[in-house]
Amino acid sequence: MVVGVAGYYGFKNAGDEAILEAILQELKARGLEAVVLSGDPRLTQAQHRVRALHRLNPLALLKAPLWLLGGGGLLQDKTSALSLEYYLSLVRMARFYRRRIIVFNQSLGPLSPWGEARVQKALKGVPLILRDQASVEYAQSLGLSATLGADPALLLRPPPVQKEKDxxxxxxxxxxxxxxxxxxxxxxxxxxxxxxxxxxxxxxxxxxxxxxxxxxxxxxxxxxxxxxxxxxxxxxxxxxxxxxxxxxxxxxxxxxxxxxxxxxxxxxxxxxxxxxxxxxxxxxxxxxxxxxxxxxxxxxxxPPDWGRIEAMKERARKSFDLVLEGAAVRSSR
Missing domain, CATH: 3.40.50.2000 (Glycogen Phosphorylase B;)
Incomplete structure (x- = not known):
């Protein structure tokens, strides 16, 4: 099965590229192919060795039956209202094309009252997996049901290097x-x-x-x-x-x-x-x-609480299993 991934990819932001790297790692480990929406498809293909389409291609969502929207901080209008409207338009288009779309390990907010109204309307009935507890509580305050996940980049494996003291x-x-x-x-x-x-x-x-x-x-x-x-x-x-x-x-x-x-x-x-x-x-x-x-x-x-971080990593792993096992059941019907 092909899984689509949409987010702020192809813009040379190391944080977002780390999210994508982790998502692709987990999809590959489960024997799945991926297609990515990117602001620079050639760069994304070269950096991650994955098929990529331009994020403004109106037919791109037809390339996969399931789309993961995220991760990242996409659902906010502090940066710009246009950015939020773009990501919500992907949700609307996916529904129009009868593609399944899941808000995947994102944070929610900050949102203006206008943004809150747009999010409430567009995401009603859409599965939400959010990466921090504050975002889950915010979603609930907007009348949206959300599951607590974690940032996918937590699942990246560090290289075996020696710590540099000081x-x-x-x-x-x-x-x-x-x-x-x-x-x-x-x-x-x-x-x-x-x-x-x-x-x-x-x-x-x-x-x-x-x-x-x-x-x-x-x-x-x-x-x-x-x-x-x-x-x-x-x-x-x-x-x-x-x-x-x-x-x-x-x-x-x-x-x-x-x-x-x-x-x-x-x-x-x-x-x-x-x-x-x-x-x-x-x-x-x-x-x-x-x-x-x-x-x-x-x-x-x-230090942070390493036990909490291990729990976060486990939530990140389980979020992939939850989404992809559900997709496998649907595709077998």
Whole structure:
């Protein structure tokens, strides 16, 4: 059977590409083929060795009987109303073509009142698997039934590398709204260097986060520290597996650290970051953050609850079994 996967793929965002890598890993392990909707089909085909179609192709949904919408933070209109409308249009089109579609391991929100009304209408009767408890509760408040899953990227397997003592990975996010959070990470880097730690700055969305180093308006101190940029989830996983500790503004800096067994702390710019940290019982701060207390968490090696993370991984595995076993039953009828 062919399973379709739709999300924010082909845009050189390491977090979303990590989700796709994990979904494809799990589908292949179950003997299934995949087809992916992508903003850059050639890039997706080269990076993941999978058949890909352009995400604006109106007939693409005919290529598979079952579609997984996600994972990621797709169901929100904070970024733009147009983005939310695109993903809800996929739900409507799938129903029109009589294709089964499942909201798969996404977070929900933030949504404006307009966005809430659109989500309530479009997702009524659609199976929802959401990746954090806060999203499940939000869905229930909108009158939608949802199952608690987990981020698929937790299922990626880290490479066998040796931990680098005193190496701390810092993962910022570019944007005017995040300027104060970036300043907090700068102060944290300086403090850690003073404590004889080795901070490294990782930019997980080249083409966007590069502005942290190139935009004179930001004028960050990051240029004085070792810096790397990559949209390859395998490379990110390699780096977080080596680190002694990870502090990340980006959600998948935390998720991949959890997958690799590396202690982590979050600086939350979005409910999805706080939601993951809460579910993992990991240390986190809301923007703008406080460098002193974040440094104390790093220097003390404050870990998440690894038992909770194992439970999250198990929920992620079971979400695939739940969806695909149901699809197998339907296809055999």
């Amino acid at each position: 190496w701390v990975l810092l993962i910022p996010r570019f944007g005017e709204a995040y300027r104060e959070g970036v300043k907090t990470l700068e102060k944290l880097a300086v403090r850690l260097a003073y404590e004889r730690k080795e901070p490294m700055v990782l930019l997980m969305q080249p083409g966007l986060d590069d502005h942290l180093l190139e935009d004179k308006a930001f004028d960050t101190l990051f240029r004085y520290f070792r810096t790397e940029k990559t949209s390859d989830p395998r490379r990110v996983l390699y780096l977080v597996a080596q680190a002694e500790y990870v502090v990340s503004m980006r959600l998948h800096g935390l998720v991949l650290a959890a997958a690799a067994g590396t202690p982590f702390a979050g600086l939350s710019y979005d409910p999805k970051v706080a939601g993951f940290a809460k579910d993992a019982d990991a240390y986190y701060q809301e923007l703008p953050g406080d460098a002193y207390h974040m440094a104390m968490a790093v220097l003390s090696g404050r």
